[in-house]
Each structure stands twice: as structure tokens, then as C-alpha cells.
Amino acid sequence: MSTETEPWVPQACTLPTEERPLRVAEFDELFTEAVRSVERTDGTSVSLELVPTAEVATQAADLVVRETGCCSFFTFSLIATGGSLHLEIKVPEQHADVLEALAARAEEMSS
Numbered sequence: 001m002s003t004e005t006e007p008w009v010p011q012a013c014t015l016p017t018e019e020r021p022l023r024v025a026e027f028d029e030l031f032t033e034a035v036r037s038v039e040r041t042d043g044t045s046v047s048l049e050l051v052p053t054a055e056v057a058t059q060a061a062d063l064v065v066r067e068t069g070c071c072s073f074f075t076f077s078l079i080a081t082g083g084s085l086h087l088e089i090k091v092p093e094q095h096a097d098v099l100e101a102l103a104a105r106a107e108e109m110s111s
Helices: 017-034 054-070 093-110
Strands: 035-042 045-050 075-081 084-090
Touching: 017 035, 017 054, 017 093, 035 093, 045 054, 045 093, 054 075, 054 084, 084 093
Parallel strands: none
Antiparallel strands: 035 045, 045 084, 075 084
């Protein structure tokens, strides 16, 4: 799932090439505005702690539903409990490099 400019966009992505910069910008917006922390739970799983608001939950849910339409190997779980909001992201082992690049981007943008 790697391109020259965005290493977390997989080769297997079916999103039309001209739409990819817009999707990357949407993820960057989520990472910048809503991610509080990034935790790598193992080589194929990452947990993003998000700002726990209904607006962020809606934004994240909309984005990940659309993302699974073009990169179906991602599994996203949005978990709201006890006043917290987490986005859990899992991939098969063969896409661990994509997940690592996504996690690094989230860390970079949320700093």
C-alpha cells in the first residue's frame, strides 16, 4: 500500500489515484485535530486515542467506512466507553508495513 509520496497508501488500494490526495488530507485532518495518542499494540494492530466527542466519532466513522471500500484489508473498530474514544486498526500480517506507516503518520501529525 505504498506510493512514493504516501507510504501508507497501499498498492492494493482501489481508490482512484486522483482521489487519494483528498483521502490522505482527510486522515491528516483527523490525526491533527483528534488524535491524542498512538499505541502500537502489536505488529498488526494500532490503537488511536481520539478526542471523545460525538463530532470526532462521526468524522472517524465516516472516514473508515469509506476507507474499507477501497482498502478492504483494514479492520477498523471505533470504541466509545467510559468517556474515552478509541479507533482500533488491524491489518493482516502482509500489510504490517502499511499499518506502521499509518501509525507513524498519525504520531507525526498529532504531535
